[in-house]
Amino acid sequence: MAKEQVSSILRALQILECFADDRTEWTLKALVNHLNLPTTTVFRQVSTLAERQYLVQDPIRKSYQIGPRLLQLSSAVVGQSNLRRIARPELERLSAAVRETINLSALLEHDIYYLDKVETHRSIVCNTQVGTRAPAYATSCGKILLAYQTDAYLESYFQWMEKEARPLTSRTITDPQRLQEQLKKARQDGCAVDDGEIEAGLICFSAPIYNVDRQVIAAVSVSGPDYRMKEDASLMTSAVRRTAENISRLLGCRETVS
Amino acid sequence: MAKEQVSSILRALQILECFADDRTEWTLKALVNHLNLPTTTVFRQVSTLAERQYLVQDPIRKSYQIGPRLLQLSSAVVGQSNLRRIARPELERLSAAVRETINLSALLEHDIYYLDKVETHRSIVCNTQVGTRAPAYATSCGKILLAYQTDAYLESYFQWMEKEARPLTSRTITDPQRLQEQLKKARQDGCAVDDGEIEAGLICFSAPIYNVDRQVIAAVSVSGPDYRMKEDASLMTSAVRRTAENISRLLGCRETVS
DNA sequence: CCTTGTTTTTCCGTAATACGGAACGAATTT
């Protein structure tokens, strides 16, 4: 799996990814320090990326920023992905019904990333952005997605969690044991909850989306302030579950509830 | 310039860029045919890109699509770029004033690409999307951006145009000679016009944005249907020019009009 | 203005690595 690949490309991508984080501007030196690679190598790779305008160099300050080419590619992501196109109308319907923020997300390494989002006028909280990431253990989408992963994956996930999991609020679950219990419950319910674990006062409910092979590939969630969400909890969960089932069916999955 | 770069990275980027066009799904074979490269090489590169989730492979159909990693990077582009952040409020102000579609764009190779866009409720036409591209010769933004390029650039541009320029409507200018005249006029006026050259019935006016070094780095445009635009032409052009001047000033440019 | 220190860029010999032809597998068609 790790064979038959081009290492210099991997390194170039690694450089690109530096720009995905909060840091938007990198000097050559900074990249070298950050990546622990020889200056010449980084220089050559960055030059290559700049040549094709994936990065652009400020000619006076010599620092690099993300370039236009990525914008172009990114817009291709938007129109693409069957999932997103198919899910969108259902998400909007759900949004209209519950009048809270709706998110569509999937798993990437140890995080979830937001594939799409529908906001309502009255939604105040929620600062998620399409394309950004959040730790899986602290989100309802993350939990429901983890709940349907293989045991092998979960084992490595829990190992990672031991080292890396940090509390984001006073309620964040950082203990693999406790998370595992919640995953079990989520699998039973077909629905996961996040009760102020990523942001105080924010409650989310999430349900799994199945593809044609009956694999869980994404999750829908409803997010809102606790005073509104707690009141309508059962209404919310059934609505989000139904939306997830609809999307699954549109993706070709026959029966989601066993 | 072409030296001190990594060819395998360039090739990988070339592959990525295939996915930026209208074609969203590529099979290995299709890429090989398109790029005229040995199968093994393309396979290795695509595998590498897939490994890092820049592409994802449909396990049954074996075809590749753009992956989540690009979404992540793309969202970094959005928040970034001083230009976009600084220009945005001015674009919205212009939009409110003229009640037509506003675009912000820059030059990339032979095309312009859309950096940002403000729509109005009544705008019907205009199917541009942020991140997408359009031929420079057929757009007002393209003309105004070309108008301020160096002679050397223009020479190579006209050469390219001889070969590649295609009419998009009956009014599209594909003759370098005629375009050159328009560029001259655009430079005099500080404003370029597109009269149904990219889409029948669509008229656009565009003005140049200068950076602190007095270089033209981007353009603003107003686009709308001819019956509305022709009526208010002078009002539109002066509004778009003023917006461009404001943005230029915010970017640190002292005096735009000589 | 010259010295000293930093950071970026070029040079170049070497070794690793990406290349690509060929052969193998998998899957689909006739």
Added chain:
DNA sequence: AAATTCGTTCCGTATTACGGAAAAACAAGG
């Protein structure tokens, strides 16, 4: 079952990317 097509693995070779070193470019201080 044979043939065809497309995807993947193998492997020897030569290209290519690497990285140390040194040179520019730039900045700061004496």
